[in-house]
Amino acid sequence: MDAVVSIADLSRLSGVSVATVSRALNGYPDVSAATRARIEQLARETGYTPSEAARTLVRGKSSLVGVVWSRTYDDEAPHAFLHEVLDAMRDELARQGYDLLLLSPPSCDSGDRPDTLVRRARQLRLAGVMVMGVEPDDPAVVALAESDVPTVVLDLDLSGPSTRRVTSDNAGGGALAARHLVEIGRTRLAVITGEIALPMARERLEGFLAEAERAGLEVPAERVRSVGFQLGPGKAAMHELLALPEPPDGVFAAGDMAAIGVLLAAAEEGVDVPGQVAVVGYDDVRQAAYVSPPLTTVRQDVTAIGTAAAAEVLALSASPVESTEPLVLPVRLVVRGSTVSA
Incomplete structure (x- = not known):
């Protein structure tokens, strides 16, 4: 097995002190450009890898970034959108030399x-x-x-001295969904969204209702269901909507998994999609293109969201907060068979 090259080895080979080698490798400005270049060249030639423990001592921080998330919603399957965001976070952190550490949310029941x-x-x-x-x-x-x-924080309305929110244009996305349903001639609109306490649920609903109002359409309270973003609640809510005296002919489910539940409920009741009811989701998770019919949805760029969140947390770690305004990323409509027949 090859011997591990240490910072002391670099000191011996370069002819400078261990302290100078350390300062050169950690970017201190008091090391001359020539000395820094010589030490960096030696590090490359010898395959030197800095000790994580040493780096932590020098910087006061490790190369770990924590992520806190709830793996399930209402004890159902993990939310597909969060998995995709997590992948993008991990990739960006790895690109910048950091690792991801999953942290479980504290449990109130455990006395945390x-x-x-x-x-x-x-x-x-x-x-x-x-x-x-x-x-x-x-x-x-x-x-x-x-x-x-x-x-x-992703899609949470929280603030603090070293905190920033990253989100997509939720209100704009809700408006896109309503505009599309209006453009294809739907007039009895309904919304299935998450708990209104969640900013993303509230903003998507508000955007949808505002756009419907601009089109001269009213969405009565009986056609608004704030039940969650997962498949089970979406399916149950759609059964309730179809039981109304005037069931909707256009449904916006503010999460793709809920929208897939809507499609399942329609199929169970023999309701044709998109003939009798058009369905629009939100997220554009991987499954959206493969359900039957394929799901029209408001696409969030999950790679951009995860990448931006990782880059932002590292920026916050390096320097104080420069802006407390949320970082809002654009969305777009992806039209598929759940609203427009092939």
């Missing part, structure tokens, strides 16, 4: 203290923490956002 996440982030010397798919009023998440730990 509200500052549990803050203490864990500090004990592990995390470079930062990203949060997604959790309850917005979780005391541990609120305490984390209000702390000095660099934190990025």
Whole structure:
């Protein structure tokens, strides 16, 4: 087995002190350009890899970024959208030399203290923490956002001295869904969304209703269901909507898994999609293109969201917050067979 090259070996080969080698490799400005270049060249030639423990001591932080998320919604299957965002986060962190550490949300039933996440982030010397798919009023998440730990929240309306929100244009996406349904001639519109306490659920609903109103259409309260973004709640809500005296002819489900539940409910009741009812989802998860009929949906760029969240948390770790405004990413409509027949 080849011997591991140490910083002491680089010191011996370069003829400078261990301290100078360390400062050169960590970018300190008091090392001359010529010395830095010579040490970096030796590091490449010898295959030197910095000790993670040493790097942590020098920087005061590890090369780990935590992500807090709830793996399930209402005890159902993991949300596909979150998995795709997580993949993009991991890829961007790896590109910048960091690793991802999954953190389970504290359990109120277990007696965890509200500052549990803050203490864990500090004990592990995390470079930062990203949060997604959790309850917005979780005391541990609120305490984390209000702390000095660099934190990025996805679709949560939280703020703090070192916290920034990353989201997509939820209101704009809701408007796109309503506009499309109106353009294809649907007049009895319905919405299935998540709990209104969630900013993304509220914003998508508000965007949809505002656009419907601009088109001169009313969406009565009986055709609005705030039940969740998952398949089971979406399916149950669609059965309820189809039982109304005047069932909808256009449904916006503000999450693709709920929209797939809508398609299943329509199939069970013998309702033709898109002939009798058109369906629009939100997210454009991988399954959306393969259900029957293929799902028209508002596409969030999951790669852009995950990449932006990872880049933002590292930026927060490197310097103070420059902007408290949310980072809002664009969305677009993807038209498929659930609204327009082939």
